[in-house]
Amino acid sequence: MPPRLSVVIPSRDCLAYLPDAIVSIRAQDVGAVEIVVVDDGSSDGTGAWLEATAKADPLLRPVAGPSKGVAAARNLGIAAASAEIIAFLDADDQYLPGALADRLSLMEGDPSIVLTFADVMSVTPDGTLVGYQFDYWPLFRAFLAGRSGLLPLGENAFAMLLAEMVCGTSAVITRKSALAAVGGFDERYRISEDWDLWLKLAKLGPVWCSTRRATRYLVRPGSTSRNMAELARTMREVFAANVPDPSAVPQPWRGVAQARVLIADAETAMVQARHFDAMRTHLSAFLCAPSFVVGKKAAADFLRLLRLK
Numbered sequence: 001m002p003p004r005l006s007v008v009i010p011s012r013d014c015l016a017y018l019p020d021a022i023v024s025i026r027a028q029d030v031g032a033v034e035i036v037v038v039d040d041g042s043s044d045g046t047g048a049w050l051e052a053t054a055k056a057d058p059l060l061r062p063v064a065g066p067s068k069g070v071a072a073a074r075n076l077g078i079a080a081a082s083a084e085i086i087a088f089l090d091a092d093d094q095y096l097p098g099a100l101a102d103r104l105s106l107m108e109g110d111p112s113i114v115l116t117f118a119d120v121m122s123v124t125p126d127g128t129l130v131g132y133q134f135d136y137w138p139l140f141r142a143f144l145a146g147r148s149g150l151l152p153l154g155e156n157a158f159a160m161l162l163a164e165m166v167c168g169t170s171a172v173i174t175r176k177s178a179l180a181a182v183g184g185f186d187e188r189y190r191i192s193e194d195w196d197l198w199l200k201l202a203k204l205g206p207v208w209c210s211t212r213r214a215t216r217y218l219v220r221p222g223s224t225s226r227n228m229a230e231l232a233r234t235m236r237e238v239f240a241a242n243v244p245d246p247s248a249v250p251q252p253w254r255g256v257a258q259a260r261v262l263i264a265d266a267e268t269a270m271v272q273a274r275h276f277d278a279m280r281t282h283l284s285a286f287l288c289a290p291s292f293v294v295g296k297k298a299a300a301d302f303l304r305l306l307r308l309k
Contacts, residue, residue, distance in 0.1 A: 003032040003059060005104055005173075006081035007089050010065070010073035012040040014091035015049055017218070022053075022060070024094035024216075030101050034059045036077040037091075041067030071185035071193040078184055084176050092218045093170040096121065099214035103173050106150055106208060114178040114205035115198060118214035120168040130219055133171075134211065137164035139256060148211045157207040159253035161198050162243065163260070169194045171215045178204055191227065192234035199242045228271050232264035252289070259289035266297070275304045 007025050011018050018037070025035055039047045039062060050062035063080050065073045078086060085107055087100065103116040122130035134140055140160065144151070153160055161167055182200040185193045201207070239261050246254055266281035279301030286294045 002082045002084070003034040004030060004083060004108070005085050005087060005100065006034040006036055006083035006176075007087045008074055008077035008081060009035065009037045009089050009091050010040055010070045010077065011037055011042060011046055011091035012065075012067075012070075012073075013042045013044045013046070015042065015044045015046045017092035018046065018049075019053075021089055021091055021094055024096075024099075025089065027097065028095060028100050029098070030104055032059060033100075034061060034082050036061045036063060036080050038063045038065040038073040038077040038080075040065035040070070040073040068187065069190050071187045071189060075184045075187065078176060078179055081176060085173060086176050086179065087173045089170045089215070090217075092220065094216045096214055096216055098212065099171075100173065102150055102212060103208070103210050107173060107175070110206075112205055113208055114175055115167075115201040115207045116173045116209065117167040117198075117207075118171045118210040118212050120171050120215045120217045121213050122217045122219050124219055132213060133166060133168055133217075137166050139252060140164050140166045144211065150208055150210050153202075153207045153209060156250065156253065158199060158202040159249050159257075161195075161202050161207070162239075162249060163253035163256040165195065166209075167194075167198045168215065168217060170217055172198075174201060189234050189238070191231050192238045195235075196238040196242065199238070203242075228264065228268045232261075232268045235261050235264050255289040259285040259291075259294065262288065263294065263297075266301075270301065275301055279305065 009021060022035060025033055037050055039050060054060045054062050061080060063076055065076055074088065085104065089095065099118065103118065107113050107116060120133040124130060134144065143160065178201055181204060182197065186196050189196060239257065243249060246258065249257065262281050262285035266278045266285060269278035269281060279298055282294055282298035282301055286298060
């Protein structure tokens with residue numbers, strides 16, 4: 001009999017964190033869980049540690065990765081997974097107590113649901129709390145409106161996931177059949193590959209969330225997502241691929257989504273000292289979704305230009 005759930009973990013040189021990630025999975029009260037760890041070209045002894053640990057844990061499945069990045073590693077893990085229901089956890093993250101049970105039971109009871117996610121607690125390496133994912137995004141806070149428990153996103157699921165990054169990879173549970181239907185993670189992307197996949201899944205079937213804080217997400221300096229130019233490029237491409245007609249996305253989500261893409265471009269221009277481009281693009285973002293923060297950034301760009309004259 002296959003396990004109830006397979007958790008896919010891509011890992012590259014994360015042996016300092018990986019054992020704690022696995023312990024956090026084994027602490028979940030959901031019965032048999034298969035853990036598929038894809039060693040994506042590690043040089044820190046991950047492969048040997050996995051092989052030794054798997055001898056005592058028959059539900060731990062080490063897989064040698066292609067060293068082609070996290071999207072390819074996760075796809076390899078999905079292919080190796082035995083369960084129909086699949087969760088993702090990054091090697092430097094951990095599940096909090098009770099992270100999986102409510103959504104796993106929900107998805108077992110309703111096979112039409114293709115994607116569920118939960119809240120995420122972000123911390124620094126020294127344990128300092130950065131914040132909670134659901135609290136950060138204003139439109140999603142308004143959607144929750146103080147409610148708790150398991151909630152369907154409904155007919156606006158795609159628009160909600162397009163506008164705000166409320167769906168963290170290490171808090172996702174989905175289905176192997178759904179992943180196969182949309183082609184898994186797009187391996188062309190080194191960043192935003194997860195956002196792209198959630199949007200594709202949201203077009204395929206119902207999406208639910210749990211207000212439970214399910215995952216401890218480690219914010220490490222120098223992560224891939226800090227590469228602003230690459231982030232901006234992939235955001236533009238993912239948006240264009242998934243939104244051929246922006247007018248079809250209802251407001252206010254359309255404006256917020258367009259503004260997020262423009263802000264990434266503006267931040268790239270600012271880092272590259274292209275201050276006029278940064279100001280112009282921040283102003284465009286402000287027109288899409290007016291906010292004090294974006295207006296303040298545009299004003300700061302203008303002041304930089306004045307100082308350069």
